[in-house]
Amino acid sequence: MRNHFLYIICLLCFYKVAAQNETLQLSKPYVSYPSIFFRDSMEVKMKFDLIGANIQYYIDNQMYNNKKISAQKHFYRNPIVLKKDVNHIIATSNCDGFLPSEPLEVTFIKAGIPVKKVEGTLPNPKYHGNGIQALTDLKGGDIKISSPDWLGYDQDTLEFEMQLESPSWVQNILFSFLQNEDSWVFLPNKIDVQYFDTEKNQFKDFGSIVQYFDTKGKSQIKFITIKTPQKVQTDRLKITINTLQKIPNWHPAKGNHAWCFLNEIIIK
Amino acid sequence: MNRKEFLKLTGVVTTGLITVPNIIFGKSKPPIILGHQNKKYILQTSWSKADIKKFPVNDCHEMVQDKSGRILLLTNETKNNVLLYDRSGKLLDAWGHEYPGAHGLTLHHENSTDFLYICDNQRHQVIKTTIDGKVLMTLDYPKEIENYKNAAQYVPTETAIADNGDIYVADGYGLDFIIQYNQKGEYIRHFGGRGTENHHLKNAHGICIDKRNPTAPVLIVTSREEQAFKRFTLEGKYIDTISLPGAWVCRPVIKGDYLYAAVLQSNINQWDNSGFITILDKENKVVSNLGGSIPYYENGKLVEMYQTIKAFKYPHDVCIDADENIYVAQWNSGKVYPYKLTPMI
Numbered sequence: 001m002r003n004h005f006l007y008i009i010c011l012l013c014f015y016k017v018a019a020q021n022e023t024l025q026l027s028k029p030y031v032s033y034p035s036i037f038f039r040d041s042m043e044v045k046m047k048f049d050l051i052g053a054n055i056q057y058y059i060d061n062q063m064y065n066n067k068k069i070s071a072q073k074h075f076y077r078n079p080i081v082l083k084k085d086v087n088h089i090i091a092t093s094n095c096d097g098f099l100p101s102e103p104l105e106v107t108f109i110k111a112g113i114p115v116k117k118v119e120g121t122l123p124n125p126k127y128h129g130n131g132i133q134a135l136t137d138l139k140g141g142d143i144k145i146s147s148p149d150w151l152g153y154d155q156d157t158l159e160f161e162m163q164l165e166s167p168s169w170v171q172n173i174l175f176s177f178l179q180n181e182d183s184w185v186f187l188p189n190k191i192d193v194q195y196f197d198t199e200k201n202q203f204k205d206f207g208s209i210v211q212y213f214d215t216k217g218k219s220q221i222k223f224i225t226i227k228t229p230q231k232v233q234t235d236r237l238k239i240t241i242n243t244l245q246k247i248p249n250w251h252p253a254k255g256n257h258a259w260c261f262l263n264e265i266i267i268k
Numbered sequence: 269m270n271r272k273e274f275l276k277l278t279g280v281v282t283t284g285l286i287t288v289p290n291i292i293f294g295k296s297k298p299p300i301i302l303g304h305q306n307k308k309y310i311l312q313t314s315w316s317k318a319d320i321k322k323f324p325v326n327d328c329h330e331m332v333q334d335k336s337g338r339i340l341l342l343t344n345e346t347k348n349n350v351l352l353y354d355r356s357g358k359l360l361d362a363w364g365h366e367y368p369g370a371h372g373l374t375l376h377h378e379n380s381t382d383f384l385y386i387c388d389n390q391r392h393q394v395i396k397t398t399i400d401g402k403v404l405m406t407l408d409y410p411k412e413i414e415n416y417k418n419a420a421q422y423v424p425t426e427t428a429i430a431d432n433g434d435i436y437v438a439d440g441y442g443l444d445f446i447i448q449y450n451q452k453g454e455y456i457r458h459f460g461g462r463g464t465e466n467h468h469l470k471n472a473h474g475i476c477i478d479k480r481n482p483t484a485p486v487l488i489v490t491s492r493e494e495q496a497f498k499r500f501t502l503e504g505k506y507i508d509t510i511s512l513p514g515a516w517v518c519r520p521v522i523k524g525d526y527l528y529a530a531v532l533q534s535n536i537n538q539w540d541n542s543g544f545i546t547i548l549d550k551e552n553k554v555v556s557n558l559g560g561s562i563p564y565y566e567n568g569k570l571v572e573m574y575q576t577i578k579a580f581k582y583p584h585d586v587c588i589d590a591d592e593n594i595y596v597a598q599w600n601s602g603k604v605y606p607y608k609l610t611p612m613i
Contacts, residue, residue: 024300027575030536030561049561050576097298098577144538 026093028104029055029076036141036176036221037264039111043079048093057091060084085110085268107223109176111138112268113168120160120239127152127261135160140176140263143221145183150261152185158241162265167198169231172268173206173239178261180219181251186244186258187211193226196236203238213248237267301612302579304563307526307547307556309594309609311579316605318359323348328597328606330373330519331587334382334399339587339595341606342373342386349386350401355589357608363401367391372438372474372519373585376429385435387424394424394437407437410447412455426519428475428487430502436487440473446489448504459504460489467506470494474519477502478527480550488520488527495535497527497552510552514572515560517546523588525550530583530596531560534574541581545596545609546573558594558609580607 029046046055055076080089087108093101115136122132129148130137140149173193178185193206207226244258300311326345333339338360339353349364350373364370369390376383382399396405409422416422425440433451446469448456460469470493478499479485486507487500495515499507515531522528527548534542544560554563554570559579564571581601586594594609 023297025578027534027542027578028537030572030574048576049564051562053576093576 023097023099025099026050026053026095026101028101029091029093031091031104031106033106033108033141035139036106036108037111037138037266038082038108039138041081041083042108043081044089044106044108045079046076046091050093050095053093053095055091056094057089059089060087082108083110106141107221109174109223109264109266112172112174112266113170114165115162115265115267116165117163118160118265121153121155121158123151124154127259129263132160134263135265136162138264141221143178143180143219145178145180145185145261149263150178151263153243153260153262154257156243156245156257158188158239158243158260158262160239160241160265162237162239162267164235164237164267167233167235168267169233170195170206170237170267171228171231172266173226173237174264174266174268175224175226175262176264176266177222177224178263179217179222180261181216182219184247184251184253184256184259185261186213186247187217187222187224188241188260189244190242191224191226192240194238195232195234196238198233198235203236204232206232206237211244213244216250239265300577300579302545302558302577302609303547304556307558308612309558310612312608312610313604315357315595315608316353316359317357318351318353318605320603320605323351323359323362325351325603325605327599328584328601328604329371329599330585331595331597331606332373332375332384333587333589334375335377335380337590339589340373340375340384341597342367342370344368344370344390345603350384355591355593361400367395372424372426374427374429378433385427385429387426387437389423389425389441392419392422392424392442394427394435405453407435407449407453410445410455410458413445413447413458415443415445415461425472426474426490428477430477430485434502436475436477438472438475438489440471440490440492444469444472446472446475446487446500446504457504459500459506466498466509467500469498474517474529476520476522478520478522480522480525488522490517490519490529492516492518492532497529510548511570512546512554512573513570514574515544515546518584521586521588523592526555527552528586528588528594530586531557531573531575532582532584532599534560536572536574541578541601542575543580543583543598544573544575544577545580545583545586545594 029048031046091104129151190210192208194203195206197204243260247253247256325343330342341351346365348362349367349370352361367388369388371389372387374385384397386395394407409419423441426438428436435449437447439445444462445458446460447458469491473492474490497510514535516533518530545558547556549555559577582599584599585597592611596607
């Protein structure tokens with residue numbers, strides 16, 4: 001009996017140690033999709049192979065953690081069918097006894113006006129990806145800089161001319177950039193777009209955007225959209241992208257030329 | 269009460285803990301149980317009783333158990349490259365200041381004496397020592413192989429020692445060759461190397477000799493970027509590939525009928541503390557993932573695995589002791605001491 005008692009005391013001591021573990025957090029859900037760009041519609045599949053766990057997701061709200069959540073929370077059971085132009089999904093893994101995962105956030109973009117031809121600045125040979133036509137191939141979603149979806153540039157200025165398949169009404173130009181400042185990959189400093197006015201037979205300003213780099217950004221695929229107040233009819237666009245020539249002072253590589261990684265341009 | 273009865277009781281109390289932990293332990297949390305099927309373990313993150321100020325660690329790379337039952341940890345912290353523990357986590361001894369790139373640690377019984385083989389990927393050398401650190405032999409870069417022009421190309425990560433004393437060195441961060449030497453350190457042959465064919469390797473990070481079939485021992489070599497182990501004969505002839513989709517596996521460790529391996533990270537979630545531990549049975553089928561997804565096969569193919577529970581950051585090696593406890597060494601994980609996993613019965 002004494003031995004039994006001692007064993008139980010030892011056992012309780014052992015479990016006391018084991019029981020000191022803090023509550024663990026779950027990992028993000030596993031999500032699979034061929035690309036973040038699609039033509040008409042696409043299915044997004046998620047899973048999380050842990051007994052008792054579930055996946056909860058929001059779609060089309062831009063905020064999380066009780067900040068302006070307007071969309072309805074769903075429990076994932078079947079593939080999510082996407083049809084809208086921009087589809088933003090935020091999903092977490094959840095299970096009793098664990099902290100929920102960090103949110104998985106993915107944005108899916110529907111294809112725009114068909115592009116006949118793209119010409120322009122060639123990327124650095126180290127990051128030539130699938131060539132300049134990759135800018136309209138609707139492939140993307142991999143955040144790794146080694147992915148062939150990305151075209152990597154270290155020049156000061158990139159220039160592209162895009163020929164549409166036919167004259168179209170255009171209001172938005174969406175650019176898909178990589179932001180990975182630990183790897184010296186920054187968003188561009190400035191983007192200018194011009195459209196060809198077929199009636200006046202000349203290029204006119206479509207819009208522009210300037211980026212600032214005061215603080216470090218997160219690693220992500222960043223979409224930048226340039227929008228005109230009113231649609232314009234055109235069959236050609238000229239795009240000029242100024243890259244960041246000097247990495248800011250807060251970065252360990254301050255003063256060096258930043259890289260700019262671009263993988264898709266969508267015209268709507 | 270014999271050990272079996274004790275372990276049975278352990279199982280009963282474990283169940284009790286999960287349901288009514290606070291009755292016994294006040295505000296303590298119930299134990300964290302990881303794994304699947306008959307390979308479930310209780311996680312203990314505070315196994316090491318060493319004083320971190322006196323015995324710091326950097327990357328904890330590999331662990332082995334010697335014949336007297338001590339657990340040896342290899343770290344690239346040159347204040348104490350090797351820490352020796354008893355199984356309760358009490359620090360018994362420490363040695364080593366000259367291994368800044370300490371990475372691979374293999375223990376070999378030679379005429380009933382324990383010897384260590386350390387791979388140092390900053391010194392570009394493999395060093396054979398006694399169990400208390402006396403240097404016996406050093407292997408420099410293999411000049412016999414014409415692919416190697418200088419020592420910098422040779423970045424060994426692991427060794428495996430055959431019963432006849434042959435030494436197999438995995439150049440896992442170098443040119444990905446497996447280089448075979450005899451017991452004296454004389455070059456015999458090499459195989460593997462980078463490439464796209466089956467016999468090639470991509471990040472040959474680990475190697476072991478699998479004697480689960482005692483009549484036909486084979487080499488199991490890690491091809492981490494391919495998320496696979498590859499089997500070779502002891503003469504270096506490619507046999508087959510054990511595909512482990514999703515798992516950036518480190519070295520294979522055989523204990524009993526099972527193969528254990530730390531998975532540095534999940535392929536789906538790279539460089540984001542997404543590691544776990546995987547366990548394969550005698551048929552080299554995954555039966556359990558500790559902190560990872562439930563393993564299952566579809567049409568004979570293993571479905572991609574990934575981390576589910578953030579129990580580990582970047583696990584780098586496992587050591588399985590005589591009682592089948594698992595010790596987990598972690599790379600780049602906040603300089604933490606190894607964790608211990610105790611099997612559930």
